[in-house]
Amino acid sequence: MTQFARSVPPSNSNRFSVMTDSQTDISYVNEDGPISACPFGGVYNRPRGILDVLEYFKTNYGNPKVYITENGFRSLDGNHLAEEIKNDQHRTDFICSHICFVRSAIEKGCQVKGYFVWSLGDNYEFCDGYTVRFGLTYIDFTNITYDRDLKSSGKWYQKFLQSKQNVIKQVPDRTQCFME
Structure with missing residues (x-):
């Protein structure tokens, strides 16, 4: 599966997860539009x-x-x-x-x-x-x-x-x- 990822600042939350730990925002859409x-x-x-x-x-x-x-x-x-x-x-x-x-x-x-x-x-x-x-x-x-x-x-x-x-x-x- 393909996804776009972009870097995000570290989370200030005390609740860590795979999403906050990786310091990324995952999406199927970027500035060029959605992935087909x-x-x-x-x-x-x-x-x-x-x-x-x-x-x-x-x-x-x-x-x-x-x-x-x-x-x-x-x-x-x-x-x-x-x-x-x-x-x-x-x-x-x-x-x-x-x-x-x-x-x-x-x-x-x-x-x-x-x-x-x-x-x-x-x-x-x-x-x-x-x-x-x-x-x-x-x-x-x-x-x-x-x-x-x-x-x-x-x-x-x-x-x-x-x-x-x-x-x-x-x-x-x-x-x-x-x-x-």
Whole structure:
């Protein structure tokens, strides 16, 4: 989930919380307007935010080594057929656009040492059970053998990882990218 954050002065309150302790104001709106909500799962998404955070770390924290873990989102399963769930172009777009901005950060000297997609396979979510999906791999939870099949995003990511050349191309405004 993407959120804007801005620094605020320390709280004078004796009641500390995660919000006062971080000395930040969190919002889905900034001077440029609101972050658009993803059509998949209703999560706010701003891929450029990953570049902004990495540049902030570089400037304000001495350019530490960074490992990006669990970059992804949940999809609501609902009453969709397995074939619809496996055709998850929205997940490919999400991953690809974030990788584009990670690459931009690396080109600008940020020390990104690892990037990991969330997640390899669909799984059980404590609050939602099997009603949401996170993975690059479809798992049939209705079948006792839990059959698995790579979703279209998993196939794309596999091709991306196996490629020896730069297979991601960016559009001029660097907000979207695509595979050739």
